Amino acid sequence: MVLWQWTYAGSPFGEKTPASSNGYTLNLRFPGQYFDAESGLNFNAHRDFETAAGRYQQSDPLGVDAGGSTYGYVAGNPLSFSDQQGLACDQEVRCYEEYEEDSDVCRSLPNVTSRDKEVRQACWASAADRLAACNAKRLIPRLVTWLSEPYSERSPKPEKAPAPRGTVYVPPAIPLSPPVTATQFELVSVW
Amino acid sequence: MIEPFNKAAITFDFEHKDDAKASLLIGTPVCVDDGEWRCPYQFVGFSNSRTRWISGGDATQALELAIRVSTGAFSQLEEVKDGTVTWLGADVLVLSKG
Numbered sequence: 013m014v015l016w017q018w019t020y021a022g023s024p025f026g027e028k029t030p031a032s033s034n035g036y037t038l039n040l041r042f043p044g045q046y047f048d049a050e051s052g053l054n055f056n057a058h059r060d061f062e063t064a065a066g067r068y069q070q071s072d073p074l075g076v077d078a079g080g081s082t083y084g085y086v087a088g089n090p091l092s093f094s095d096q097q098g099l100a101c102d103q104e105v106r107c108y109e110e111y112e113e114d115s116d117v118c119r120s121l122p123n124v125t126s127r128d129k130e131v132r133q134a135c136w137a138s139a140a141d142r143l144a145a146c147n148a149k150r151l152i153p154r155l156v157t158w159l160s161e162p163y164s165e166r167s168p169k170p171e172k173a174p175a176p177r178g179t180v181y182v183p184p185a186i187p188l189s190p191p192v193t194a195t196q197f198e199l200v201s202v203w
Numbered sequence: 204m205i206e207p208f209n210k211a212a213i214t215f216d217f218e219h220k221d222d223a224k225a226s227l228l229i230g231t232p233v234c235v236d237d238g239e240w241r242c243p244y245q246f247v248g249f250s251n252s253r254t255r256w257i258s259g260g261d262a263t264q265a266l267e268l269a270i271r272v273s274t275g276a277f278s279q280l281e282e283v284k285d286g287t288v289t290w291l292g293a294d295v296l297v298l299s300k301g
Contacts, residue, residue, distance in 0.1 A: 104279070108255055115258050123238035132238055133260035140257055140268040144275040 024090055025066035026054070044096030059098035061085060074099055089149065107146035114139035212242075212266065215296065217288045224248045225288045227277065227296070229269050232262040242269035249280050249288070274298060 016038045018030040029047070030038040039047040045054040045061055053060040053069060060069040072082040086093035087103040095106075118135035122128045215227040225248035232242040242265035245254040257272050259265030277296035282288040290296045 104251060104253075104276070108253075118258065119236075119239065129238060129260055133264055136259045136264060137268060140259075140272050143257075144272045147272070147276045147279050149279075 025085065026063045026090075027066075042090065043094040044098070056095065056098035061098070066090075068098065072099060074105075103149070104147060107143055110146060111139055111143040114142060213270070215290070217290050218292070219248065219282075220287045225282065227273055229266070229273060232259070232265040232269075234262070240265040242266045244269045244273040246273075246277075246280060249282050251280060270298070 013034075015034070015036050016030045016032040018038070019028055022028065026041050026045075030040075032038065039049075041047050041054045041063075042056075042061070045056045047053075048055050048060075051060065053062055055061075056068070058070075058073050061067075062069055066085055066088070067083045068085060070083075075082065081087070086095050086106075089103070093103065093106065115136075118132055118139055121132050121135060123132055210231060211228040212231045213227075213229040217225040217227070219225045226246070228245045228247060230243040230245075232240045235241050238260060239258055240260070240262045241256045241258050242262075243254050243256050246252055255272070257265060257269040259268050274296040277283060277290065278294055280288070283294050286294070
């Protein structure tokens, strides 16, 4: 049984509301948004989002530092991005914020042995590649987990490598020596 | 707020339709922690002139990654998209062929 449906066709900014055949009301909208029936707007933490215009009702609290179009929603690209806090409508700002989060993943890695350093370098490269891709509006899974050693060197050795959840991203070869095996780049996607 | 960086290791000067100054500055990497170097870059003369810092495991990697990210970001700048600023007549900043 389908409890609710939310058609995407002709509704890139969520202009159409979720439909239900059994009276169920779904007030969730885009990530971070909750529909307010009284105002007809989507509450988006720091601001209210108007679906018909595809824009916010209020200017970005971050000001022009978050981008020139302070009323815009995810640089007019809801296909690729969301704005959970109603802040930073500028895509470049958003990409760099995510890059800093990715960098924290790299910083959390051990840095003792030479192999640790190789893995950290690979992590930095992957984070930068993801930033470049984000700036170019190409999607690459977030760095959520980072395997510091291949499955084959783990102790105790698993019977078989666990299947990764979501998309597995293998970044392009890094022009730094020595190369790192692809098993170290298995990442869990949050998309 | 624009964070300053000490000196530019690499500077690209772009062609501006109004002969205004438009450049990409890539700074010298600095060591911020054991195992982390950061290299800044900044587009000057654009609406987005924020300084961005790119991390790497050593100075060479930080510089290399900063070049990679900044050159890729060039095409996404508003002034490049509307044709106000170009690099060798094109909207992409390519350093080498192949």
